[in-house]
Amino acid sequence: MPQATSLRRAPVQRRSAERLTRILDACADLLDEVGYDALSTRAVAQRAGVPIGSVYRFFGNKREMADALAQRNLERYVERVTERLKGARKGDWRAAMDAVLDEYLAMKRTAPGFSLVDFGNQIPVGSRHGEPNTRVADRLTELLADYLVHDPDADLRRVFLVAVESADSLVQLAFRVDPQGDEGIITEIRELLRAYLGRVLD
Numbered sequence: 001m002p003q004a005t006s007l008r009r010a011p012v013q014r015r016s017a018e019r020l021t022r023i024l025d026a027c028a029d030l031l032d033e034v035g036y037d038a039l040s041t042r043a044v045a046q047r048a049g050v051p052i053g054s055v056y057r058f059f060g061n062k063r064e065m066a067d068a069l070a071q072r073n074l075e076r077y078v079e080r081v082t083e084r085l086k087g088a089r090k091g092d093w094r095a096a097m098d099a100v101l102d103e104y105l106a107m108k109r110t111a112p113g114f115s116l117v118d119f120g121n122q123i124p125v126g127s128r129h130g131e132p133n134t135r136v137a138d139r140l141t142e143l144l145a146d147y148l149v150h151d152p153d154a155d156l157r158r159v160f161l162v163a164v165e166s167a168d169s170l171v172q173l174a175f176r177v178d179p180q181g182d183e184g185i186i187t188e189i190r191e192l193l194r195a196y197l198g199r200v201l202d
Contacts, residue, residue: 020058022048024069027062028113036066036116069113070120070132077107077119078139088147093201096147097193100140101167105181108171115175133168137161148201159200163193 026047030039039062045052059065084099107114120132137160141152148156167189174185 019048019050019054023050023055023058023065024072025112027065027069028111028117031066031069031113031116036062039066041065066117067120070117073107073111073114073117074119074136074139076111077103078143080107081140081143085143085147090147093144093147093197094194096144097197098190100144101186101190101193104167104171105186108175109180133164134161137164140164156200159197163196166196167193 023044026044027039030043030047034043041055041059041062042052044062044065045055048055055065059068080103081099084103085096088095088099108118118132119136137157141157141160144160145152152160170185170189170192171181174182174189177185
């Protein structure tokens with residue numbers, strides 16, 4: 001569920017939470033079908049089968065709705081990576097890096113709306129105080145701490161941010177070349193990340 005800070009009102013009852021899920025699911029589907037510019041709160045309400053007032057109870061406009069979808073994407077991504085890392089051993093940062101990249105690629109290929117919104121950096125959503133890739137890098141630093149030999153510090157957080165920014169740009173390139181992600185470019189991304197992170201993690 002999106003963090004409460006992205007919502008006008010956080011859902012308290014189960015029915016309200018289910019309605020929010022339907023709204024965000026409808027938003028994701030419509031992003032794929034019509035794009036962000038043509039997205040409207042009215043169309044989302046209609047697709048979700050809820051009154052327009054229900055949408056406005058949670059979101060003031062479509063930008064807030066897209067930002068909440070981005071936050072939900074990040075939470076789901078972290079859950080997927082966490083599940084994938086359950087069998088990894090401490091210090092095996094390469095397996096952790098593969099999980100991080102593979103799960104991102106899987107969501108890019110299959111999650112509705114993800115190609116436009118992902119974690120918030122594809123369209124102008126939310127405030128610029130929490131740059132999406134900084135948010136992602138911070139979450140990954142916390143998540144991967146158990147798979148690193150040294151405890152994360154400011155230098156390592158900077159390295160992760162550079163890795164996330166670089167991988168993000170190159171993944172966008174891979175999906176411009178091929179709608180399913182060009183495998184040759186993805187192989188180069190993996191090699192680049194291994195070489196760059198290996199300087200500080202080996």
